[in-house]
Amino acid sequence: MFIADGHCDATLRQFEAETPSFTEGMTITESSLREGQVNMQLFALFAPVYDERADLFDAVLRQVDHFYNLIVSNDQIEFAPCTPLTETSKTRAILALEGADGLQDDWMKWRLIKRLGVESVGLTWNESNALAAGCMEEQGHRLTNKGREVVTFLRNEGMIVDGAHLHDDSYFEAASLSDSFFVSHANSRTIHNHPRNLTEEQLQVIKDKNSLVGMTFFPKFINGSEEATFADLLRHIDHIAGSIGSDYVGFGSDFDGIPQSVSGLESPRGILNLIDYMQKHYKEDDVRKFAGENYRRSITNTLNATQTATTVNDLSQLSKIKRNCQRRCVHPLRV
Incomplete structure (x- = not known):
């Protein structure tokens, strides 16, 4: 079975450790990925916006350095950007950026x-920046002019x-301007009302x-407490799969970004236990999805879209999605 995890902060x-490692001291390690049989792991580069002293882009580059020196160099890891996902004994690493505060509209960066x-970029963390509104802002807004330029760059690349982490209005406009769009870690706002979850x-739009959308294992986003069970997590999966279909979960x-996790899911090793539990509640085909x-289908679609986005059919579909998303933007534009 192909197993993929769409977000971690390893x-x-x-970057924060005195002695950086990929073998100990973290949740995501070479051994935990191997024992959890994880075939794809997305690694997020995060600009520490909560640290006023930090040089944000320097922090991103230092994390890139750790990614190459400690993670990609490991025999367990395969790193092959922009190529199809295959099921092997190794873990395919995908590199992402979580929050663009360190780049803004500096095109060299x-x-x-x-x-x-x-390969993947989230424009904000929880608060707003020069590109978009973050999900924790009470008064949100759509993308700024700089934000639209960045999304256009991402689409072209x-x-x-x-x-x-995007505020609702920025979310809808970012989706409308994107050829390839997903949500790496969030749950259902209907099941638990939190701004980090999706309406x-x-x-x-997904x-x-x-x-x-990748289900996050953070109890605060699952049920609002510090503890959650497999059953609590499956309530979100049930709702989303029932609402939009089993193809989109x-x-x-x-992992490594949350202080608590679902009981039994404290590391990638626990994913196999979650799969066993899911097999008692879902059809085998849905569990595999x-x-x-x-994820494998979504990445394949992204690779195909890069090659064919200029065809008439693709442009027609993009226009339809753009109109649908724009109708959902309710707050006035701020730049």
Whole structure:
């Protein structure tokens, strides 16, 4: 079974550690990925916006350095940007950027992270920046002019826009301007009302884009407490799969970025236990989709879209999705 996890903060933990490692001291390690039989792991580069003293782009580059020196250099890891996902004994690493505060609209920096192998970009963390509104802002807004330029760059470069952490209005516009769009780690706002979770309209965008949302294992986003069970997590999966279909759900653990996790899911090793539990509640085909096949399909679609986005059919579909998303933007534009 192909197993994929759409989000972790391992490189941030390495950046913060006195002695960076990929073998100990973290949740995501070479052994935990191997024992959990994880075939694809997305590694997020995070600019520590909560640290006023930090040079944000320097922090991103240092995490890239750890990614190459500690993770990619490991025999367990395969790093082959912009190529199809295959099921092997190794873990395919995908590099992502979570929050663009360290880049803003500096095109040299954007070209550099593309050349370094970044395939997915989230425009914000929880707060707003010069590009977009973050999900924790009470008064949100659509993308700024700079934000639209960045999304256009990402589209032209065949990169994926990650809607996690975006305020609702920025989310809809980012989706409307993107060829490839997904949400790496979030759950259902209907099941638990938290700004980091997705509304029904946001979930419909995932279906419109033929993409997916990765279920995060953070109890605070599952039920609002510090503890959660497999059953609690499955309530989100049940709802989303029932609302938009089983083709649009995956995993987005947020390991190494969360202080608590679902009981039994404290590391990638626990994913096999989750799959065993899911097999008692879902058809085998759906379990395979949730575990990783939906990610494999989504990545394949991204590769195909990069090659064919200029065809008449693709442009027509993009225009339809854009109109649907624009109708959902309710706050006035701020730049």
